[in-house]
Amino acid sequence: MKSTRQAIAFTLAGALAISTLAACSSGGSGSDDETSGSDGDGKVTLKVVSLLPGSEQEAIDAFNAQVEEFEAANPDIDIVPEEYEWKATTFAPQLAGGTLPDVFEIPFTDAKTLVENGQLADLDEQFRTLPYADSFNPAIIEAGTGADGHVYAIPAKNVYGVGLHYNRALFESAGLDPDQPPTTWDEVREDAKKIADANPGVAGYMQMSQNNTGGWQLTVNTFARGGRTQEVADDGTATSTLTNDGTKEALEWLKAMRWEDNSLGSNFLLDWGTMNQAFAAGQVAMYTSGSDVFTSLVQTNDLDQSTYGLAALPLEGDDAGVLTGGTLAAMPANVDESKKEAAIKWIDFFYLAKLVDEKRAVADAETLVANDQPVGTPVLPMFSQEQYEQNQEWIKDFINVPLDQMTSYTDTMFDLPLVGEPSQKTQEIYALLDPVVQAVLTDENADVDALLEQANTEAQALLDQG
Secondary structure, X not given: OOOHHHHOOOOOOOOOOOOOOOOOOOOOOOOHHHHOOEOOOOOEEEEEEOOOOOOOHHHHXXXXXXXXXXXXXXXXEXXXXXXXXXXXXXXXXXXXXXXXXXEEEEEHHHHHHHXXXXXXXXXXXXXXXXXXXXXXXXXXXXXXXXXXOOEOOEEEEEEEEEEXXXXXXXXXHOOOOOOOOOOOHHHHHHHHHHHHHHOOOOEOOOOOOOOOHHHHHHHHHHHOOOOOOEEEOOOOOEEEOOOOHHHHXXXXXXXXXXXXXXXXXXXXXXXXXXXHHHHHOOOEOEEEEEOOHHHHHHHHHOOOHHHEEEEEOOOOOOOOOEXXXXXXXXXXXXXXXXXXXXXXXXXXHHHHHXXXXXXXXXXXXXXXXXXXXXXXXXXXXXXXXXXXXXHHXXXXXXXXXOHHHOHHHHOOOOOOOEEEOOOOOHHHHHHHHHHHHHHHHHOOOOOHHHHHHHHHHHHHHHHHOO
16 A cells, blocks of 8 residues: 555645735734734734634534633634635735634645745744644655755645546436446546436536636646646756646547536536536536545535435546645744744644644544534545544544545545646646637637646746746
């Protein structure tokens, strides 16, 4: 069995909500008064990410209960929750304008660029106080580490491998066995057509295509076919390889499903959030995204859990791999030490201690279950496989997600050949691939080779900027 520690030894980079980051001046989280520690009564006020906008009331109640528990244990800290979703169109101006929470979330891909731009606070001293600081998978810590060796962004939430999410009810409606999801891309295509034919107006399969998610998911599909979108030499020189066979095959596959099978529905401008909406509403039968998306589907999109299925991503060809990513917690560069000290306590409490401490694991699970929130969504371990399995043992009595509907993924999750996202100009190249995906979905005469040649030229120009 390939261990997750070995598999994530690539340059890890995540994409929960993918974003293009402009190089801009150091960002803040508000006015000087807001970033300068204590309020009038001597308490530190800390603004933190809560949930996605539009989350269900039960999810909000669960989060508020956790805030109350934290504040009871830390009476010198006032937590101010703020709804938050990282989007390509909003993150950079929010950071530059100082409107982000004090503790915000970023995908693995973006931390190093933000550190280089001087936009993140150095959290190394605070991070080293965590009793489990030396136990993280080193590659995960590296994602948030600057050139000076200091930690600027701390692993938080989840590490995921991309999977195939599917609607069991729509499978049944087309005479398909929901316990036997497709295992090849040809089978995905065949099942998508059957579902679309049996359910007019429903997309048997659909691909994200805007706000950088088109490029993200095209990269997912490229890796799954053995392709790579760039090569980086030992000296750091990067070469764009968007014309590789895997990317071409992925686009030709989408084109055939769109124009020959008519199995992709009618909405060709979906991103992470709108795809989740469409899937939860029964408008999309299959799509690819991180294995952890089930939690968001329940909290934000009121998913009927009985209809949900999760399968392993089909892998074909030599060097086929599963794209992996995750989330980091970070702070703007101009926060003071008192907020850093408060933040590390919150990060420990809310994100991390529950993964390594039985008491915190059980307390967290109890709070979530009491508010009808998911416990046990499949994710990849931040520490070791052994620690992950120990954590699952601690909370086994509270697990309430339909794991029996996810076995195609969970049975193989520790054997997945994980591959981190491209390490150079990741978001910028995702952005220029969005219109390539859109063209294939909206133009029957789209020339895949020509589209990729042009995108490759533009990508190389970006890479040559260094």
